[in-house]
Amino acid sequence: MPGPTTTAPVEQKRVMDPSRQRHGLATRRVLCASCDIACSVVAEVQQGRVTRIRSSDNPLFRDNICVKGVMAPKSFAHPERIRHPLKRVGHRGSGRWERVSWDDAMADIGARLKRIIADHGPEAWAVSTSQWNTGTDHGLGRRLMNHVGSPNWISGVAMCAGNTAAINRFTYGWYPWPDYDNTRCILLMGHNPHKNSWVPIHNAIRRAQKNGAKLIVVDPRRSENAEAADLWLAPKAGTDGALLFGLLRVILDERLYDQAFVDRWTVGFDDLVERVGEFPLDRVAAITGCGAQEIAAAARLYATHGPSVIPWTPITDMQRNSTSAIRLQGILRAICGYLDVPGGEGMHGFHPRIVPESVVEMHEALPEAQKAKQLGADKYPAFTYRGQAALRGPARRVWGYEYPNQVTGCFMANPTAVFNAMADGDPYPVKAFFALGNNALLSYANLPLIQRALMNQDLVVVQEHMMTPTAQLADYVLPGDSWLERPWMFDAFGWISLHKPSQQAMEPPGECESTWQFWKRMAGALDMDELVPWDNLREFYDWRLEKLGIDFETFAETYDVHADKLEFRKYERNGFATPSGKVELRSSVLEDLGFDPLPYYRPDPPRDPDYPLDMFTGVREHEYFQTGGRHVPELRKRTPEPCLFISPGTAARQGLAAGEWVAVETANGRIEVMVAIRDNMPDGLVRVPHGWWKPEADMGLDGNLSQALKLSDAILCRDDEDFMDREQGIPHLKGVPCRIVPLESTS
Numbered sequence: 001m002p003g004p005t006t007t008a009p010v011e012q013k014r015v016m017d018p019s020r021q022r023h024g025l026a027t028r029r030v031l032c033a034s035c036d037i038a039c040s041v042v043a044e045v046q047q048g049r050v051t052r053i054r055s056s057d058n059p060l061f062r063d064n065i066c067v068k069g070v071m072a073p074k075s076f077a078h079p080e081r082i083r084h085p086l087k088r089v090g091h092r093g094s095g096r097w098e099r100v101s102w103d104d105a106m107a108d109i110g111a112r113l114k115r116i117i118a119d120h121g122p123e124a125w126a127v128s129t130s131q132w133n134t135g136t137d138h139g140l141g142r143r144l145m146n147h148v149g150s151p152n153w154i155s156g157v158a159m160c161a162g163n164t165a166a167i168n169r170f171t172y173g174w175y176p177w178p179d180y181d182n183t184r185c186i187l188l189m190g191h192n193p194h195k196n197s198w199v200p201i202h203n204a205i206r207r208a209q210k211n212g213a214k215l216i217v218v219d220p221r222r223s224e225n226a227e228a229a230d231l232w233l234a235p236k237a238g239t240d241g242a243l244l245f246g247l248l249r250v251i252l253d254e255r256l257y258d259q260a261f262v263d264r265w266t267v268g269f270d271d272l273v274e275r276v277g278e279f280p281l282d283r284v285a286a287i288t289g290c291g292a293q294e295i296a297a298a299a300r301l302y303a304t305h306g307p308s309v310i311p312w313t314p315i316t317d318m319q320r321n322s323t324s325a326i327r328l329q330g331i332l333r334a335i336c337g338y339l340d341v342p343g344g345e346g347m348h349g350f351h352p353r354i355v356p357e358s359v360v361e362m363h364e365a366l367p368e369a370q371k372a373k374q375l376g377a378d379k380y381p382a383f384t385y386r387g388q389a390a391l392r393g394p395a396r397r398v399w400g401y402e403y404p405n406q407v408t409g410c411f412m413a414n415p416t417a418v419f420n421a422m423a424d425g426d427p428y429p430v431k432a433f434f435a436l437g438n439n440a441l442l443s444y445a446n447l448p449l450i451q452r453a454l455m456n457q458d459l460v461v462v463q464e465h466m467m468t469p470t471a472q473l474a475d476y477v478l479p480g481d482s483w484l485e486r487p488w489m490f491d492a493f494g495w496i497s498l499h500k501p502s503q504q505a506m507e508p509p510g511e512c513e514s515t516w517q518f519w520k521r522m523a524g525a526l527d528m529d530e531l532v533p534w535d536n537l538r539e540f541y542d543w544r545l546e547k548l549g550i551d552f553e554t555f556a557e558t559y560d561v562h563a564d565k566l567e568f569r570k571y572e573r574n575g576f577a578t579p580s581g582k583v584e585l586r587s588s589v590l591e592d593l594g595f596d597p598l599p600y601y602r603p604d605p606p607r608d609p610d611y612p613l614d615m616f617t618g619v620r621e622h623e624y625f626q627t628g629g630r631h632v633p634e635l636r637k638r639t640p641e642p643c644l645f646i647s648p649g650t651a652a653r654q655g656l657a658a659g660e661w662v663a664v665e666t667a668n669g670r671i672e673v674m675v676a677i678r679d680n681m682p683d684g685l686v687r688v689p690h691g692w693w694k695p696e697a698d699m700g701l702d703g704n705l706s707q708a709l710k711l712s713d714a715i716l717c718r719d720d721e722d723f724m725d726r727e728q729g730i731p732h733l734k735g736v737p738c739r740i741v742p743l744e745s746t747s
Ligand SMILES: Nc1nc2c(c(=O)[nH]1)N[C@H]1C(S)=C(S)[C@@H](COP(=O)(O)OP(=O)(O)OC[C@H]3O[C@@H](n4cnc5c(=O)[nH]c(N)nc54)[C@H](O)[C@@H]3O)O[C@H]1N2
Pocket: 129, 130, 133, 134, 135, 156, 157, 159, 160, 314, 436, 437, 438, 439, 440, 442, 443, 444, 445, 463, 464, 465, 466, 468, 479, 480, 481, 482, 483, 515, 617, 618, 619, 625, 626, 627, 628, 690, 691, 713, 714, 717, 733
């Protein structure tokens, strides 16, 4: 997701194209954060307001722009944007608010949080954020929580690249990034960047193809990338883990791996061979529905047309076999010799002269006894402190710091465990919940549980642009600024060592503030001012850039991108950041945690005949980022309603017509959707879009939280044992048994 798509040394000085400067217009070079890929774009400013977003002057980035970015100024100027702090006056969910000052709000929040901590301990405070959107947290929240003593931080990255990063660390100690510029083969496990989704990655893939790279796509649906692929495999949803075993089987049987690398740099190869032996291609074909021949063809292409890459995919972050599927991708990378080589997947480490957010977070300040209380650590430890503890020493040895929090996903509590503690006090009560730039109610599995959890809080604080369903259940709703209204330094989520600056283009409206500023206020409210010794974001960036010998404003004037010189095969110097110093095909960390040290495949539970179809959620809609954006009329008219995407065959069998409203039901609940028939959908599988609510609809519980309680996919998503990954405890969203019922026959 980070900016440029190369692992070659990059230091792009600022490029301005005078022919593109219009008379009388001020321009600012900004990074779009209307999704989480941070395109470099230009903001045109007139009379203190951004009037237009256009593409970058730098030819490298000129094509990196999409409809969401272009419409951002409209989104941020919406009349219903939250511009002042609001305090709840009616009962929770009544939708009644009064305007208060920031100072009063923070004084009360601080006092109430102190009381909760005094009564229940610091672990009774949980925070959910999306660092992508808030953009300016920069680890300050974790820093404060670590000093207060709460380990209970969660984020949507638990189902996105964050958990993938944590699991990758088990195998080779750092989550690598693809070198699209030099690769010869790209394997997309479902991931489907397109013209309105992660445009820089879409462009990088297309460029790679033009340069002769092959494209293999694994997707049950004929996606945009499937159409552009050299080879398209369409497995049954949720069976990626089995398919990956099939690829490995062919590569091992035909000895297509890098023997020298395996001999010198891996442990557990013989055990792996034995485990893969349990997956003959006919078994894989039976599980996935893909033919043995096409599986073999994909494996050969990946292994012999390298260096190849398997870009990050959220699809295997959201499956019952997630940990194994992520590990299998790592194992493929490693044994084929594609780790940390040009055209393969680079392991950058930290930028040596810019203070990383991981260091800002100060995880070493959280006492071990508090780390041990992190919710979910006992049962689902993989991405918790406990799960990652054995990697601390190796990380220090190789990367210079014990807590590399790549993609912010390596030291999280388990979201479901946090919601259980909030709702039922089990295993201990959580009574204060902060959602910062995160629409928590809609952004995890099992919405009814999250709703109960929120209703059972003594203090809910939300920082937002709009009155989201989550905000509607808060005690305080605080006004957040936007990416046009603050300076920003993007660190590529600590995934790669690239840094990109973003200039502030306009003043925030009303009393909107950054999440960084919220945390600074919070430090004051908790009598911990000394933890945030910087007056504002610019000073904080100046501090982080000190070793580079440049202040933020100069940095932003000078560079489009900054990275230190990148080297390859760094492991030859320090080994890998794992306990053995090698690539752990057999994971000592998983073994010590009591799990199978080898990848395995857990079949679907027996089908309940009441739910004859499968549904998946998570396909991204062009116009919206996740649960946001529905308030922008220009976008909304393009996709006005949540649809159920279904094949012509399944629609005919179910007697459904396009445009008809139906209910989709799983064992967890039901939502309402409009039927949309698509011939790129396979029979038997239906697709439910993520994140629907209607900002224009009545607010509060009486209005079903702006219809979120009727429309959100999170109602359908299950978090019971059969639908959770064993090691991480993240939900299976790809292939959930469902049924479709006419609206009038549902209760
Ligand atoms: N059920 C289900 N859950 C999912 C997924 C799914 O497919 N289904 N997908 C998962 C994935 S991949 C991800 S990445 C996560 C994303 O989960 P979230 O991070 O919660 O993503 P959004 O829904 O975009 O919520 C972000 C909120 O921040 C607000 N916002 C935007 N910009 C700013 C800002 O600058 N400042 C402040 N203060 N607020 C801002 C927006 O109005 C929006 O309400 O969800 C995950 N959860």
